[in-house]
Amino acid sequence: MIQLRGLNKTYQMGGQPLHALRDLDMDIQTGEYVSVMGPSGSGKSTLLNMLGLLDRPDSGSYHINGIATEQLVEEQRAALRRDNIGFIFQAFHLIGRLNAFENVELPMVLAGETTRARREAVEHVLQLVGLLDRKHHRPGQLSGGQLQRVAIARAIVMKPRILLADEPTGNLDQSSGRDIVNVLENLNSEGITLVVVTHDGNLGQRAQRRVRMVDGQIVEDERHAPG
Amino acid sequence: MIQLRGLNKTYQMGGQPLHALRDLDMDIQTGEYVSVMGPSGSGKSTLLNMLGLLDRPDSGSYHINGIATEQLVEEQRAALRRDNIGFIFQAFHLIGRLNAFENVELPMVLAGETTRARREAVEHVLQLVGLLDRKHHRPGQLSGGQLQRVAIARAIVMKPRILLADEPTGNLDQSSGRDIVNVLENLNSEGITLVVVTHDGNLGQRAQRRVRMVDGQIVEDERHAPG
Numbered sequence A, B: 001m002i003q004l005r006g007l008n009k010t011y012q013m014g015g016q017p018l019h020a021l022r023d024l025d026m027d028i029q030t031g032e033y034v035s036v037m038g039p040s041g042s043g044k045s046t047l048l049n050m051l052g053l054l055d056r057p058d059s060g061s062y063h064i065n066g067i068a069t070e071q072l073v074e075e076q077r078a079a080l081r082r083d084n085i086g087f088i089f090q091a092f093h094l095i096g097r098l099n100a101f102e103n104v105e106l107p108m109v110l111a112g113e114t115t116r117a118r119r120e121a122v123e124h125v126l127q128l129v130g131l132l133d134r135k136h137h138r139p140g141q142l143s144g145g146q147l148q149r150v151a152i153a154r155a156i157v158m159k160p161r162i163l164l165a166d167e168p169t170g171n172l173d174q175s176s177g178r179d180i181v182n183v184l185e186n187l188n189s190e191g192i193t194l195v196v197v198t199h200d201g202n203l204g205q206r207a208q209r210r211v212r213m214v215d216g217q218i219v220e221d222e223r224h225a226p227g
């Protein structure tokens, strides 16, 4: 159960304030499947970064299951993030000197998982995203869509309770994109809360809950029948 | 007039050769509008990098207007590229410490253009891609789709004879994406050769010439009525 109240994020550019998020309110139920759409620059990634505890608002509150996250210190926020949230970045943020396998296993290494548990989980998710035959490739040896899929695999390898996906199919052809959407939706059907920022209208309409942002604000927020 | 004959690109990964391009043949007429589509990992960016003189094939030839580019030394290839080719990278490749204006003006600075000519051209293309109000922002202060549009503006600011676009709308909403497509097509209508790699079927079908790649090879290559 996620609760955002009165979220604001303002950047100062020269004299002019730039309101990336304005008085944003939003609730997300545990296990919900939410899509977030809107024009380039409207604040979608900024919102997702707040949800992912990667950024702090200038004002307002963000409660996860009753915990007031803005009142936690950085170590507590990091622990909450590590233990609950998987994040697929719009710009992937992979580690260039690690290969695909090592990039995906990194969250498990940090969590102290055994070598055997890591190998099983990593090979499973690499196979789900169609990259088992690329596990030894480093980012410089992968295509754009392959990089995107490594980022997706890394975000899901520990089955986080909350999965935040920032434009997860932007570099994928129709067929790979569909496979990825199936992977994400299967996780959601297992109870994982799924928030997908997307420019793809077809993907956005698959969510039962659809949010539209313009200029830092939520302008539409509707629940639909699934699919 | 571009002519590719027998292009091969092979990577050695451990023991196994990976054929990123296999015996590829292709002609592109001056002023043609070509789309290139195909699965993630099929070799589209590799092909575009060859066309952009950013990479060399292991075998085969690439003629531009009769010039055998594989026989040129690196300085000659760089000059040919600088004077004729604009490239929109799938991963943007902007310079982090320069702002949007400075990133876009860079080709003109390198070409020795005057301050006044640079300002007029840069502000014009920034306005075409809808980013005039972001010219002072550095890449770290821009959204994903804004970064993409800066990369596009940089590629077109000197009106290159050949424009190579690697997934130019992947991070854009429908409306910004349409604006960008209009910008690219207007340049093509002025005589610029336009090659667009895309996963967006709607964009791909707008080209009069449509190429499909699978596994390093061209499997379809058709000319259609425009639009």
Ligand SMILES: Nc1ncnc2c1ncn2[C@@H]1O[C@H](COP(=O)(O)OP(=O)(O)OP(=O)(O)O)[C@@H](O)[C@H]1O
Residues within 6 Å of the ligand: A011, A012, A013, A018, A020, A038, A039, A040, A041, A042, A043, A044, A045, A046, A047, A090, B134, B137, B140, B141, B142, B143, B144, B145, B146, B171, B172, B173
């Ligand atoms: N550090 C910053 N300083 C100033 N402005 C910023 C900064 N970061 C983001 N912005 C601005 O905040 C706005 C929202 O950015 P955000 O990345 O959330 O947009 P977005 O909806 O994800 O866009 P896209 O669809 O292009 O990815 C943008 O207009 C951007 O220029």
Ligand SMILES: Nc1ncnc2c1ncn2[C@@H]1O[C@H](COP(=O)(O)OP(=O)(O)OP(=O)(O)O)[C@@H](O)[C@H]1O
Residues within 6 Å of the ligand: A134, A137, A140, A141, A142, A143, A144, A145, A146, A171, A172, A173, B011, B012, B013, B018, B020, B038, B039, B040, B041, B042, B043, B044, B045, B046, B047, B090
């Ligand atoms: N340096 C490298 N070493 C080994 N393999 C590589 C290297 N660079 C690319 N590859 C492989 O070559 C193939 C073609 O890559 P390319 O980037 O051209 O694909 P693409 O069609 O652009 O894919 P996408 O749609 O995902 O961007 C991929 O399968 C990739 O893994």
Ligand SMILES: [Mg+2]
Residues within 6 Å of the ligand: A044, A045, A046, A090, A166, B143, B144, B145
């Ligand atoms: Mg974004």
Ligand SMILES: [Mg+2]
Residues within 6 Å of the ligand: A143, A144, A145, B044, B045, B046, B090, B166
């Ligand atoms: Mg590519």
